[in-house]
Amino acid sequence: MSKTITILGSTGSIGKNAIDVVEALGNEYQVEYLSAYSNAEKLAEQALLIRPKAVCIVNEDSAIDVKSVLQNESIDVLTGRAGLLEIASQEVDVLLNGLVGSAGMEPTLKAIEAGNDVALSNKESLVMAGQLINIAKTKTGTEIFPVDSEHSAIWQCLSGESMEDVSKLILTGSGGPFRERDVNSFSDIAPDEALNHPNWDMGKKITIDSATMMNKGLEVIEAHWLFGTKPDDIEIIIHPQSIIHSMVEFSDGSVKAQLGVPDMKIPIQYAFTYPRHNPSDWESLDLLKNSELTFQPPDNTRFPCIQLAYAALRKGGTASAVLNVANEHAVYRFLDGSISFTDIPKIVESACDSHDFHNNPNLDIILQIESWTKEFVVNFRP
Ligand code: MG
Numbered sequence: 001m002s003k004t005i006t007i008l009g010s011t012g013s014i015g016k017n018a019i020d021v022v023e024a025l026g027n028e029y030q031v032e033y034l035s036a037y038s039n040a041e042k043l044a045e046q047a048l049l050i051r052p053k054a055v056c057i058v059n060e061d062s063a064i065d066v067k068s069v070l071q072n073e074s075i076d077v078l079t080g081r082a083g084l085l086e087i088a089s090q091e092v093d094v095l096l097n098g099l100v101g102s103a104g105m106e107p108t109l110k111a112i113e114a115g116n117d118v119a120l121s122n123k124e125s126l127v128m129a130g131q132l133i134n135i136a137k138t139k140t141g142t143e144i145f146p147v148d149s150e151h152s153a154i155w156q157c158l159s160g161e162s163m164e165d166v167s168k169l170i171l172t173g174s175g176g177p178f179r180e181r182d183v184n185s186f187s188d189i190a191p192d193e194a195l196n197h198p199n200w201d202m203g204k205k206i207t208i209d210s211a212t213m214m215n216k217g218l219e220v221i222e223a224h225w226l227f228g229t230k231p232d233d234i235e236i237i238i239h240p241q242s243i244i245h246s247m248v249e250f251s252d253g254s255v256k257a258q259l260g261v262p263d264m265k266i267p268i269q270y271a272f273t274y275p276r277h278n279p280s281d282w283e284s285l286d287l288l289k290n291s292e293l294t295f296q297p298p299d300n301t302r303f304p305c306i307q308l309a310y311a312a313l314r315k316g317g318t319a320s321a322v323l324n325v326a327n328e329h330a331v332y333r334f335l336d337g338s339i340s341f342t343d344i345p346k347i348v349e350s351a352c353d354s355h356d357f358h359n360n361p362n363l364d365i366i367l368q369i370e371s372w373t374k375e376f377v378v379n380f381r382p
Contacts, residue, residue: 005096005272008035008084008097011037011042014147022050024280024281031050031052033052033092034052034055034056035057035087037057038061047066053090054076055078056086057077057079090114091115094117095116095117096118099122101122102324102370105366107122107125108122108133114140119268120145121147127222127321128320128325129321129363130225131225132366145271146222147267147268148267149246149266150171150223150245152258152270153245153258166229168233168234169223170255171234171236172245172246173213173215173219174241176198179240186341187342191335191337194208194211195208199240199262205328209327209331212305212341214345216236217307242262261285266282305345308352315357317360318361318365322352325374326350326373354376356369
């Protein structure tokens with residue numbers, strides 16, 4: 001019997017890779033639902049190729065184009081945020097969440113509540129609502145398969161191991177494009193410079209997060225909720241070559257690492273084929289061409305976002321949700337030119353300090369916090 005799949009965010013970087021992966025895997029994997037935000041042309045093209053049961057286009061203005069292409073194709077077209085949540089709730093074997101930012105949180109929760117396993121690329125889901133998602137996961141007996149390359153690496157290193165024997169998780173990060181730039185010129189960084197990542201080809205939001213290293217901070221929080229590891233036992237190490245995707249250290253000092261070329265297709269495919277590693281036709285790792293693997297400590301003065309993320313995780317409650325939403329909207333303000341690169345951590349810190357903290361938030365409180373934080377960032381004057 002074939003495995004059924006939903007892909008949320010199918011026209012984005014992760015979604016397009018996921019479609020290539022599923023196409024190459026063949027008939028055993030069947031995509032039944034797709035969602036996109038506004039790229040009508042690409043979504044319609046994917047729908048005609050894959051023939052899902054239904055697609056959702058969130059932006060209502062783009063819906064007319066999708067509907068006109070698919071009108072005689074017996075593929076349902078849903079629209080809006082409600083359509084997205086409905087797609088997320090349709091029963092499948094695994095739902096890949098490749099959405100960007102906090103918009104991905106509720107779909108993750110809905111998918112898990114519907115009993116779907118989730119291949120999670122949207123780390124913001126766990127940063128915003130890790131506790132709620134884990135409670136729902138236990139209730140429905142579902143699983144989260146990490147698609148973030150670091151967490152996929154840790155997941156693979158933990159295979160066959162007991163969490164009791166783990167002494168720490170070591171998250172690697174490339175250090176982004178500004179690892180060696182003069183820190184005094186950080187306020188002059190232009191969006192184009194920050195969008196130029198040395199190793200990974202990704203969407204805009206995550207590329208800026210990599211440049212501020214907030215991405216690594218969010219990944220620390222994500223790792224905590226995925227593996228139950230305490231903040232003090234999650235370490236970040238800079239590894240500019242992005243060949244070792246992360247490591248696990250055990251109580252006896254033994255360290256396991258997972259390596260590979262920096263290609264998101266590998267963690268995406270593994271989340272679909274788990275526990276098997278299926279054959280693939282992409283480039284394999286040539287260690288002789290990558291013989292220099294180097295490591296450095298993260299520079300917390302240069303990249304204050306890292307410590308802001310640790311602080312939010314230690315505080316718990318709604319702190320990480322505020323951190324996440326504040327960062328997201330600060331990134332959009334940086335991209336539209338209304339704040340500088342160095343304002344991003346300042347805004348995040350200020351939002352975290354000013355918000356109305358809740359220790360044990362439910363979904364409604366998290367959604368209220370989300371709108372409060374967005375408002376705070378939009379009105380922030382640096
Ligand atoms: Mg990552």
